[in-house]
Amino acid sequence: MKFFLDTADLNEIEEAASWGALAGVTTNPSLYAKIGGKLDDFHAHIGRICEIVGPDCPVSAESVAMTRDEIVKDGIELAAIAPNVVVKVPTMVEGLAATRALADKGIPVNMTLCFSVPQALLAARAGARYISPFIGRFDDIADDGLQQVENIVRAIGNYDFTANTVNGEQVEIIAASIRSANHVTQAALMGADIATVPFGVLKKMVQHPLTDRGLDAFMKDWEKVLNA
Ligand code: G3P
Numbered sequence: 224m225k226f227f228l229d230t231a232d233l234n235e236i237e238e239a240a241s242w243g244a245l246a247g248v249t250t251n252p253s254l255y256a257k258i259g260g261k262l263d264d265f266h267a268h269i270g271r272i273c274e275i276v277g278p279d280c281p282v283s284a285e286s287v288a289m290t291r292d293e294i295v296k297d298g299i300e301l302a303a304i305a306p307n308v309v310v311k312v313p314t315m316v317e318g319l320a321a322t323r324a325l326a327d328k329g330i331p332v333n334m335t336l337c338f339s340v341p342q343a344l345l346a347a348r349a350g351a352r353y354i355s356p357f358i359g360r361f362d363d364i365a366d367d368g369l370q371q372v373e374n375i376v377r378a379i380g381n382y383d384f385t386a387n388t389v390n391g392e393q394v395e396i397i398a399a400s401i402r403s404a405n406h407v408t409q410a411a412l413m414g415a416d417i418a419t420v421p422f423g424v425l426k427k428m429v430q431h432p433l434t435d436r437g438l439d440a441f442m443k444d445w446e447k448v449l450n451a
Contacts (some may be wrong), residue, residue, distance in 0.1 A: 224411045225282075227397065231268065235422040242429075248272055248400065249283040249355070249419040251311065251335070252435045254272035266304050273305035281334045283353070285311035287365070294321035301341050302330045309333045309353065314342045326350025331389045333397065343375040347384040347394045349450075352374040353384040354379070355419070357400035358410070369406065372398050404428045 225246035228239045229296050231254040250272070260268060269284045276282060280306070284298035294317060298310035302325075310325055311333045312318040322332045326349070333353040334346035338361070346354045356375050361368030365415050385391045397417040400409035404427045407418045420428070 224407075224415065224427070225417045227283075227417055228425065229254065229399065229401070229419040229421050231272070233256050233268075233275065236272055239422060239425055240280075244332070245276065246417070247283070247419075248276055248333075249311070249333070251283075251285050252287055262308065264418060265301070269308060270304050274351070275308050276307070278305075278307050281307050281309045281331070281353075283309045283311040283335075285313075285335065285430045289317060291317045291320040291324065292401045294318060295324045298330055298332070299327045299328070300425050310349075311335050311355075314338075314346055319345055320347065322349040322351050326352070326360050326377065326387070326389050331388055331392075335399070336373070338371065340371075340374050343379055343396075347379055347382075348387055350387045350389065350435040351394060352388050352392060353397050353417070355397040355399040356380070358398060359400035360403040360404050362402070370401070372396070372410055376382060376414045422425055 226244055226249035227247035227249050228236055228245055229249050231250040236248055273282050282291045284301045284406055286294045288294045289298045294312055300311050302308050310440045312322050313333050315337045325332050333355055334351040337343050337354050337356045343354050356372050358368030361371055386393045388394055395416035397419050398415040399419050401420045401424055410418050
């Protein structure tokens with residue numbers, strides 16, 4: 224499993240990138256609004272994220288257009304920011320059509336707001352490079368988000384979509400809307416390719432009480448060695 228950071232916060236991205244395990248970043252309009260982002264600065268902000276994480280880390284930037292032509296126009300402009308930009312497109316009819324057009328131009332797409340196996344299969348056939356099923360939002364409505372991810376991973380794995388995607392790359396499933404380290408554990412056991420996690424969850428993923436207790440004991444014993 225690869226780890227993406229789900230944020231538009233440059234400080235969080237810088238910090239997480241410095242840990243050496245970050246493989247990408249995903250943003251969305253809500254995350255950009257959360258940091259007080261301004262329309263005029265949006266492209267420059269995505270450019271700054273791309274610079275921080277480097278060319279090997281895909282950075283998803285979302286189109287807010289609602290028609291296929293506008294999404295494609297948006298996508299072309301977003302892709303021009305940096306070679307590692309991935310255009311995030313909502314799973315809807317206009318989004319599918321735009322994804323096909325962008326993929327045909329060699330621009331990778333992350334299909335977002337995906338909540339079902341049929342949506343995921345259509346996204347893959349339309350040429351999406353990444354598909355983002357949301358876990359937490361299912362849990363928000365008292366449904367089982369992890370079960371949906373498991374179904375989507377299994378259904379996508381049943382077929383070869385390499386002919387559909389940009390440069391024949393295999394479509395990857397991004398477990399998104401992750402709210403806990405346990406979501407990551409379960410998504411990994413189900414075979415999701417990527418987990419995109421908020422910074423708070425990433426920090427919790429590093430921690431374990433037995434690690435803290437063990438480290439404390441090692442430090443105390445090392446004191447004895449130093450004083451021997
Ligand atoms: O990547 C999508 C994700 O940001 C949505 O998360 O917590 O708003 O459901 P959430």
